[in-house]
Amino acid sequence: xxxxxxxxxxxxxxxxxxxxxxxxxxxxxxxxxxxxxxxxxxxxxxxxxxxxxxxxxxxxxxxxxxxxxxx
Amino acid sequence: xxxxxxxxxxxxxxxxxxxxxxxxxxxxxxxxxxxxxxxxxxxxxxxxxxxxxxxxxxxxxxxxxxxxxxxxxxxxxxxxxxxxxxxxxxxxxxxxxxxxxxxxxxxxxxxxxxxxxxxxxxxxxxxxxxxxxxxxxxxxxxxxxxxxxxxxxxxxxxxxxxxxxxxxxxxxxxxxxxxxxxxxxxxxxxxxxxxxxxxxxxxxxxxxxxxxxxxxxxxxxxxxxxxxxxxxxxxxxxxxxxxxxxxxxxxxxxxxxxxxxxxxxxxxxxxxxxxxxxxxxxxxxxxxxxxxxxxxxxxxxxxxxxxxxxxxxxxxxxxxxxxxxxxxxxxxxxxxxxxxxxxxxxxxxxxxxxxxxxxxxx
Numbered sequence: 426x427x428x429x430x431x432x433x434x435x436x437x438x439x440x441x442x443x444x445x446x447x448x449x450x451x452x453x454x455x456x457x458x459x460x461x462x463x464x465x466x467x468x469x470x471x472x473x474x475x476x477x478x479x480x481x482x483x484x485x486x487x488x489x490x491x492x493x494x495x496x
Numbered sequence: 497x498x499x500x501x502x503x504x505x506x507x508x509x510x511x512x513x514x515x516x517x518x519x520x521x522x523x524x525x526x527x528x529x530x531x532x533x534x535x536x537x538x539x540x541x542x543x544x545x546x547x548x549x550x551x552x553x554x555x556x557x558x559x560x561x562x563x564x565x566x567x568x569x570x571x572x573x574x575x576x577x578x579x580x581x582x583x584x585x586x587x588x589x590x591x592x593x594x595x596x597x598x599x600x601x602x603x604x605x606x607x608x609x610x611x612x613x614x615x616x617x618x619x620x621x622x623x624x625x626x627x628x629x630x631x632x633x634x635x636x637x638x639x640x641x642x643x644x645x646x647x648x649x650x651x652x653x654x655x656x657x658x659x660x661x662x663x664x665x666x667x668x669x670x671x672x673x674x675x676x677x678x679x680x681x682x683x684x685x686x687x688x689x690x691x692x693x694x695x696x697x698x699x700x701x702x703x704x705x706x707x708x709x710x711x712x713x714x715x716x717x718x719x720x721x722x723x724x725x726x727x728x729x730x731x732x733x734x735x736x737x738x739x740x741x742x743x744x745x746x747x748x749x750x751x752x753x754x755x756x757x758x759x760x761x762x763x764x765x766x767x768x769x770x771x772x773x774x775x776x777x778x779x780x781x782x783x784x785x786x787x788x789x790x791x792x793x794x795x796x797x798x799x800x801x802x803x804x805x806x807x808x809x810x811x812x813x814x815x816x817x818x819x820x821x822x823x824x825x826x827x828x829x830x831x832x833x834x835x836x837x838x839x840x841x842x843x844x845x846x847x848x849x850x851x852x853x854x855x856x857x858x
Contacts, residue, residue, distance in 0.1 A: 480516075481547070
């Protein structure tokens with residue numbers, strides 16, 4: 426998944442939080458949507474998925490700041 | 497918010513300067529480190545690898561438009577601000593210390609009695625959506641716990657994360673802490689805030705976003721005296737905000753997911769909505785006129801139903817109060833003045849008929 430597409434997912438309007446954010450995307454059930462989300466994000470070269478400690482570790486190695494998004 | 501636009505190349509360029517982490521679950525959330533408005537649909541932290549917080553992003557003020565308070569431009573500005581703070585770190589460490597919250601009641605949400613069924617990891621092999629602990633459940637769990645202990649609900653729980661509007665401040669969602677208006681006679685106006693001011697710091701903390709202001713307000717006492725530094729034209733000006741004992745009172749909590757437990761305990765699971773002026777005029781209503789928009793039907797959510805309330809009723813007197821109040825204000829009255837087990841007298845209009853009911857507080 427490109428960073429752009431990942432961000433579209435992150436920031437697209439939604440009335441729900443977390444898994445609920447995906448509910449309106451299409452007619453898939455919520456479980457499938459959550460699993461699809463994981464599959465897509467695993468391939469992201471920009472985002473670390475659900476692993477804050479990995480983010481801190483990488484930030485230490487690269488001296489970059491962190492952006493941690495809860496969505 | 498769309499990002500697939502040419503201007504979002506800037507976003508991509510900025511994001512490449514960060515280590516980006518996305519978290520889609522509240523399970524095992526570090527509640528000491530990540531203290532934010534848990535009712536949000538989108539929240540972000542800007543941090544250093546040593547866990548120092550540079551700032552927060554994410555604000556919400558209504559149910560209908562959950563993201564009208566944030567914007568791509570606002571996020572870009574906050575990202576740029578975070579990079580500036582990162583470049584100055586650790587020289588600015590002292591000014592950032594206040595961005596970290598105190599020790600929470602529990603280290604993670606699963607420790608709350610009402611959230612014990614959740615596990616640290618999502619169940620991707622099974623019913624994964626059901627295994628997800630939503631962040632708004634954290635506030636609700638805190639409310640349930642305090643109520644079960646018959647402890648009073650503090651203002652910080654009843655009015656969490658006050659918006660700048662509580663001070664009379666209106667900020668631009670498209671800019672970094674830019675004042676659009678300071679309402680006449682408000683605390684912000686009295687302090688000297690003016691249209692076009694850029695808030696640089698509040699209580700010494702650098703401000704990247706409205707969420708950063710909310711963080712300071714969330715932790716402010718009542719009454720309070722807060723110091724702000726603003727940039728006006730080329731000048732830097734120090735302003736003093738004087739907040740009275742009830743400064744949080746104008747905060748609207750009706751949109752919050754975590755307000756539902758309050759409704760269940762205080763209103764017997766009814767959702768109330770202040771009648772519009774047109775309705776009031778048509779029906780000759782003055783003072784309190786709260787439409788019953790929802791009545792819970794099952795289990796622990798049927799208290800109001802059992803007490804005789806119906807959707808479409810209009811509450812015209814509640815616990816002896818006849819003055820016009822919002823649902824949020826009435827909820828706060830209940831939790832300040834009433835305890836579990838009390839029977840609250842309520843007068844309603846059902847069509848043209850006036851009725852008296854008694855509502856148990858849970």
